[in-house]
Amino acid sequence: MGDTILRVQGLSKRFDSEEVLRGVSxxxxxxxxxVxxxxxxxxxxxxxxxxxxLVEPDSGQVWLxxxxxxxxxxxxGVRRRMGMVFQNFYLFDHLTALGNVEIGLVKVLKMPRHDARGFAMSELARVGMDRFADKYPAELSGGQAQRVSIARSLAMNPEIMLFDEPTSALDPELTGEVLEVMKRLASGGMTMxxxxxxxxxxxxxxxEVLFMEGGVIVERGTPGQIREDDASDTGAPKQFQRTRAFLRRLDG
Amino acid sequence: MDDALRYVIEDLSAPLLHGAAASLQLIVCSVPFGLMLGFAVAVGWVYGNRAVSALCKAYVLLVKGTPLLILLFVIYFCLPSLGLTLSPFAASVTGFIMCNGAYNSEYIRGAILSVRSGQLIAARSLGMGRFQAIVSIVLPQAARRALPGCSNEVIYLIKYSSLAYILSFIELTGAGKMAATRSFRFTLVFSVVGLVYLTMVTLASLFFMWLEKKLAIPGFETTRD
Structure with a gap:
C-alpha cells in the first residue's frame, strides 16, 4: 500500500429512492x-x-x-483512527472545553485522568484554546467551539482528519480562526x-480538489490545474468547466 | 391550648417521630432504586431493540394505568400464592420502586429525546461504543433535564408512602391514625401529621432546588441547534 492512508473503491449509498453516492473512488x-x-x-x-x-454504505470498499x-x-477502533469535525461542532454540552477534549482520552483510550488532563490541555493550546479550557460550549463563540472540536479529534491522534464543512455554520468573521488552524495542520503534514x-x-x-455532482466525482485536479484551465485560451474544451461554472456560481 | 400543646409534646411526638423515621426508611429505600429503574426503562424504551422497547412500554403502561394501592395489594396479597411472600415493608418498597420507576422513566425518556442527536454522533465518531456514548454523553445531559420532574416524583413518593399503612406497615400516617384513635383528637393529630409531611416535602424541595443549582451548566438549558 506504500504511503496510501485511505483507499475508497466504488462507494455507493442510497436513501430510499435517492441514490446519494454512485460508485465514488x-x-x-x-x-x-x-478538498x-x-x-x-x-x-x-x-x-x-x-x-x-457513521452512515453504512450500501456497497463499495474502504481501506484504512x-x-x-x-x-x-x-x-x-476504526473511528478512533479517523478524526471527524462537524459543521455544527457537536461539542458535548455538559462538559467544559477541557472536558470535551479529555473525555475521549479517558473513556476510549483509557488514559489515566491526570495524564489525559495534561494532554488535553496541550491539544487545546495547539488550537489556541487553552485560555478557554474551563468554558462550557454555550460560553464559546462558533469559531472557538469549532477549534475545541478540532482539538477533541486531534487528541485521539488520528491517521486522517475528516472535516465536514467546518466553517459553514460560522459568521464570516469567525471562519478565519478555524481555517488558520486547519492550514497549520495541513502544513504540519496532517492528512485530511x-x-x-x-x-x-x-x-x-x-x-487536490474533487468536484462532486450527482453522487460522483466528476472533475478532479490540483488548484493549479483548475486555475490554469480557466486562464488558458487554446480553444480546446476546458477540462474543468463544470468546476469553474460551480465556482462562478459561488462567487455569485 | 396548653393541653393540646402538652398532648403533642408528651404523647404525640414520640409515636410520630417513630412513624416519620419509618416513612423515611421507605422513601430512602425506594428513591435510588426508583431512579435506577427509571433510567433503565427510559434507555430501554429509546435505545433498546424492538423487544426491549416493547417490554419497557408495556411496563410503563401497566404501572401508569394501575392505582398504586392495587399494585401494593397485588404484591402483598397475590404474590404469596406464587410462592413469594414479602413483609409489609418489602412489599411497600417494591410497589413504590415500580411506581416511581415508571414515572421517572417518562421524565428521563423526555429528557433523553431532548438531547441533540449530534451529541451521540460526535461520541461515536470518537470511537465510543453505543452503550458508552449513551452512559457518558447522553445520560449526564438527560439527568439534568429530568431532574425537576424526578424531584417531583420524590415529593409524590413522600406523600404516597402513607399507603404502606394499608399493608399494616406503621409509618407516619399509621402512627398518627393509631394515636388519634387512642386519644380521639383526630383534628389535632392529623394537623400535626400534615405539618410533618409538609416539613419533609419542603426540605426535599429545598434540597432539589440546591441540587439543580449545583448541577447547572452555563447556557445548557438553552443550548439547541
Missing part, C-alpha cells in the same frame, strides 16, 4: 489535503460519514492503511479530507 496519500467541493445535496457529507461508517474497514467488526467552499483556503491548502 479515490485514494489519499499520507500528508494529502483533499471536496460541489453543490449541496450532492453527497459530500454522506461520503465522509460513509468513510467512518492495510485494513479493509467497510466490513470491520471493530468499527469503534475536507468538504469546504472556502476557496481561498482550498487554493492555499488543497493537494
Amino acid at each position: 479515490f485514494e489519499v496519500k499520507k500528508g494529502d489535503a483533499k 471536496f467541493i460541489g453543490p449541496s445535496g450532492t453527497g459530500k457529507s454522506t461520503l465522509l460519514r460513509c468513510l467512518n461508517r 492503511g492495510d485494513d479493509e474497514i467497510t466490513h470491520a467488526s471493530d468499527i469503534d 479530507l475536507v468538504v469546504s467552499h472556502e476557496m481561498e483556503f482550498v487554493y492555499s491548502v488543497a493537494s
Whole structure:
C-alpha cells in the first residue's frame, strides 16, 4: 500500500429512492489535503460519514492503511483512527472545553485522568484554546467551539482528519480562526479530507480538489490545474468547466 | 391550648417521630432504586431493540394505568400464592420502586429525546461504543433535564408512602391514625401529621432546588441547534 492512508473503491449509498453516492473512488496519500467541493445535496457529507461508517454504505470498499474497514467488526477502533469535525461542532454540552477534549482520552483510550488532563490541555493550546479550557460550549463563540472540536479529534491522534464543512455554520468573521488552524495542520503534514467552499483556503491548502455532482466525482485536479484551465485560451474544451461554472456560481 | 400543646409534646411526638423515621426508611429505600429503574426503562424504551422497547412500554403502561394501592395489594396479597411472600415493608418498597420507576422513566425518556442527536454522533465518531456514548454523553445531559420532574416524583413518593399503612406497615400516617384513635383528637393529630409531611416535602424541595443549582451548566438549558 506504500504511503496510501485511505483507499475508497466504488462507494455507493442510497436513501430510499435517492441514490446519494454512485460508485465514488479515490485514494489519499499520507500528508494529502483533499478538498471536496460541489453543490449541496450532492453527497459530500454522506461520503465522509460513509468513510467512518457513521452512515453504512450500501456497497463499495474502504481501506484504512492495510485494513479493509467497510466490513470491520471493530468499527469503534476504526473511528478512533479517523478524526471527524462537524459543521455544527457537536461539542458535548455538559462538559467544559477541557472536558470535551479529555473525555475521549479517558473513556476510549483509557488514559489515566491526570495524564489525559495534561494532554488535553496541550491539544487545546495547539488550537489556541487553552485560555478557554474551563468554558462550557454555550460560553464559546462558533469559531472557538469549532477549534475545541478540532482539538477533541486531534487528541485521539488520528491517521486522517475528516472535516465536514467546518466553517459553514460560522459568521464570516469567525471562519478565519478555524481555517488558520486547519492550514497549520495541513502544513504540519496532517492528512485530511475536507468538504469546504472556502476557496481561498482550498487554493492555499488543497493537494487536490474533487468536484462532486450527482453522487460522483466528476472533475478532479490540483488548484493549479483548475486555475490554469480557466486562464488558458487554446480553444480546446476546458477540462474543468463544470468546476469553474460551480465556482462562478459561488462567487455569485 | 396548653393541653393540646402538652398532648403533642408528651404523647404525640414520640409515636410520630417513630412513624416519620419509618416513612423515611421507605422513601430512602425506594428513591435510588426508583431512579435506577427509571433510567433503565427510559434507555430501554429509546435505545433498546424492538423487544426491549416493547417490554419497557408495556411496563410503563401497566404501572401508569394501575392505582398504586392495587399494585401494593397485588404484591402483598397475590404474590404469596406464587410462592413469594414479602413483609409489609418489602412489599411497600417494591410497589413504590415500580411506581416511581415508571414515572421517572417518562421524565428521563423526555429528557433523553431532548438531547441533540449530534451529541451521540460526535461520541461515536470518537470511537465510543453505543452503550458508552449513551452512559457518558447522553445520560449526564438527560439527568439534568429530568431532574425537576424526578424531584417531583420524590415529593409524590413522600406523600404516597402513607399507603404502606394499608399493608399494616406503621409509618407516619399509621402512627398518627393509631394515636388519634387512642386519644380521639383526630383534628389535632392529623394537623400535626400534615405539618410533618409538609416539613419533609419542603426540605426535599429545598434540597432539589440546591441540587439543580449545583448541577447547572452555563447556557445548557438553552443550548439547541
